[in-house]
Amino acid sequence: MHRRQFLQYCTVQTLASVAMSGVPVAGIAAQVNANTSQYLQKEIPSSGEKLNVIGMGTWQTFNVGSDEKLRLSRTKILRTFFTSGGQMIDSSPMYGSSQSVVGDGLQQLHHPKSLFAADKIWTSDGDATAADMQESLSHWQLEKFHLLQVHNLVNWQAHLPRLQALKEQGKVKYIGVTTSHGRRHDELEKIMKSHAIDFVQLTYNMTHREAESRLLPLAQEKGIAVIANRPFDGGYLVDRLKRSSEAIPDWARDLGCKNWPQFLLKYIVSHPAITCAIPATSKVVHMKENMGALVGAIPTEEQRKHMLQYLLALV
């Protein structure tokens, strides 16, 4: 390890330790811009920009309304996320108050430079694309999103051309579409084949691998980045594995997996088509576990098969 790399490593480890120690949010706000280059990254095919492979979702977990106590706890989660190398945060107007809770947290953390802000258009009104974006931006307290996606393909025929126009005007960097729970894959496939999009978001985890057959190869062929949502199948997989009291196998530790969430995440992000996985959590300790998947090795194809075989025997 070179001296520079060693110093970077020490800085990040120190920040992570401070993040866990309960230091008041404002006290660490200026330090959350951790160097992200030492983490596992993938390229966004349409631009070549590199992105750390573990992001975070906000479905349910960040929808806490005006509850000050819970807002503070979510800011601590964001702080942990950024000090552990996090970049992509994904939200949606559908997620209740999640956008404004994220925005509030980012404000308190002085808007970390490493943020990759991903949001969605969620309205049936095809003329409201820009207005929906502006409203979401005001909740996030940002001037621009990195990525805007059509949520669950709602009126995508109207929204995608408008998003394309917003991209050409420089008002958003990347555009895409989303689905979840394995729904509407046929329609998603048609969009991927016929429209110039940068990202797709879909459900992909160790027990829901339907996307492997057509969508993931198509994404590779078309140069579309893929965000994997529901990496723990809505928490079910982690709960099941933790309840089983089965310890993580030694050979998985060689891949850098210290716990089951890291095992599940490493499998997902090691698929060549997957750019980023976005687990959601409302607990700092779980965020720390998730972000641990950002370091260590990426499993090979052979190791992936072994991981899958092992897991399917347990669940």
Place this chain on the structure above:
Amino acid sequence: MPALGILNVSDLSTYAVEDFIPIDREVFFRLFERQNEFAWPFHLLALGGMVFVFVQVYRQQFRFIPALLAVALVVVGYSFHLRLFSELSWTANYFAAIYFFLAGLLLLTEALCWNKWPGKVDSISPLRCNFGMGLSLFGGVFYPLTVAFVRDSIAGSEFFSITPDATMLFVMGVLFMLPVIHRGLFVLPFLWCVISGIIWYGLDWYPGLVLWLLAGVSCAFGLWTMLRHRESS
């Protein structure tokens, strides 16, 4: 295409039930804690209201009971659904509407039945009255205690005129005890029990499924008494 919230009805088929429950259990229970903090000591007034209802039913003096229930429903519709829950889910606006609409129907009942009460009390059977008493006692007393016991927190429990389920169960129970009311009044309490059960199911909190059980039992009991009444007449 008709719109529900910001979605067309045609889009609804692409969503699952859990898509409309954008909260986790911790946050939902915090709503009850915050509502109880906000409402205290209104709980004492609500308790007095419940006692008033039982005393009036015992005396077979039914006037003012629907109006009191309407006030409780409006308080919950506004202070819980609109003030707290709607921050987290747009569906709460529709839930509030259920409470407000039922409150309106109860006020209408009060007006229409004013001159019929206290007469015609014979039209209600002791069995129906006892069933209603049991249901309202469950909603007003046992359900709050059960939630407090299961969650090990009285501060996060449900109470009549403060939180939705206890209020609606109490209202539904009292409706069984009132004579000469329209059967249609039972539709909204039944609907709420079904909706609330779905929410609890979506949050994986299975004690809340007692609402489905009570809705089913109430529906079956109501139909049975209706058929029995028809046969006897």
